[in-house]
Amino acid sequence: MGEKHRIRFGRAVVDVISKEAVLERAREILQGTSTSLLPAVIATVNAQFVHLAYREPRFASFLLHADLSIADGMSLVFASRLLGQPLPERISGVDLTEDLWALLNKQGGSVYLLGGKPGAAAATAQKLQERYPQVKIVGVDSPPMGFEKMPEVKNVVLRKIQAAQPDLLLVCLGAPKQEYWIEDHLLALPVKLVMGVGGTFDLLSGQVRRAPMWMQKCGLEWFFRLYVEPGRLWQRYLVGNSYFAWVVLSQIIAQIFHRRRETKAEIA
8 A cells, every 4th residue: 555644643643545545445455456464454533532542552552553544533634734734534434334335336245244232233234235235244243242251252253253254344342342352353353354333333224313414524423423322422522522622732732832943943
């Protein structure tokens, strides 16, 4: 893919890349033209991820070593412009999931869905199968919450994926559980591409309403989700968004002082 151009938000990294370039890279991976022996990993970064990367060094390392770390949040796009390193666009994990299905529908391939609320993965598979009938669904699994701490269940989940050998594995366990699960099992996954997709199955299945398009474009999708699920999301957004704003402000101030030092050095 060549040398990556990445920007930092605190300890989190995000690739400066367009959706078109992401899909071109995914096409190469899913066609098997990639030279890597390990599954390629896509991380979908939002403001919450920036906070998680600050709290947990392991999470920051996961983002750093992901094949693609994309900006799944308009807040990152707006902040990148303020920092003078503009990201081309927001690449929604929900939209990218459907784009990957469309890609497999054209060239042929298989998908495995892991996680989500009860019934969400199955409903997502059914809806997307209707739109993309050439995609082969080789597995739909919604293990019980906390299964990653149950050795027997965890092993069964992994064996199912190994038997299915999907081209694309979508993991919907929420952050950082899904990222740590992917990291723990990467060597054992017989897949070409794996992506943690957060609440994507809940949204695509219709179990949770998605924000209107104008709110998505204005960077207010988080506010809509908070309105829909306040009990579950208020703490995440209150703490995560506040920390993200502090990180961006700190980096802007650091840039200002750096430019002033450079100016003084040139004058001297």
